[in-house]
Amino acid sequence: MFSNNTKFFDHIRRQTALEQQRFQCSHCSKRFATERLLRDHMRNHVNHYKCPLCDMTCPLPSSLRNHIRFRHSEERPFKCNYCDHSCKNLIDLRKHLDTHSKEPAYRCEFEACNFSARSLCSIKLHYKKVHEGDSEPRYKCHVCDKCFTRGNNLTVHLRKKHQFKWPSAGHPSLCLLCFAWCFDIPVAFPL
Incomplete structure (x- = not known):
């Protein structure tokens, strides 16, 4: 499973033949199918602070701290005065406070x-x-061809109907077909 369409299509583009990968890294000569994939790769050469929990790289230690706090931490220091809800930042708390208004x-x-x-x-x-x-449904299950109008409904369907699981310990797995990082998939693929 991919968290959004962009990541899925990036995954597909990485499978293109070497002669179709026109964009070359000036640092390490690795080639890419799109300019955006090359830009994402270039961050590895420019950004020197790598997240220990995922593949994200950042230019500054403060950026890395923010990334870890928002993506990997369950800490929610901003508490609602009207209910038990809490948020990771003040902006989200302000949006939540609107739910308590009747107007x-x-x-x-x-x-x-x-x-x-x-x-x-x-x-x-x-x-x-x-x-x-x-x-109009835009998301199609690759197992049973059922269509969904929202991506999160497809994710719920894959987990409930086809027993797809979130990655163990919150980390993705390496796909043995294309060597991309993917979620755990309960289907045996012939190699």
Whole structure:
């Protein structure tokens, strides 16, 4: 499983033949299929602070500390005064505090639609689902071909229906087909 479409397509592009990999690193001569993959690789030469928990590299120790705090730590020092909810940063706490207000902050601008919501995210999702006709399924299960309109619904489906598991100890596994880092997959692939 991949956390988003970009990571999936990057994974696919890394499988391209060497002669199609036109972008070459000036430091180590490694070649890449896209300019963005080369840019991601170049961070390894420029950024000298590597996260001990994942492949992320950072230019400064403070950037690495922030990365670890937000991506790998469960610490949530910002506590809500109205409920048990806590957040990793003040911005998220302010967004959460909006949920305690009874007044909707956003209203749909379409005539004859009286939808309202407390968050900008909710109003945008409403607009996409109801007014843009964005209910076309875009995510397809590679095991049973069932389609989903949201990526997180596909993830839940893979975990419940096909028993896909999150990586043990929170670390990805090395795919033996393409040597990319992937989640644990309960399917035996012939080599």
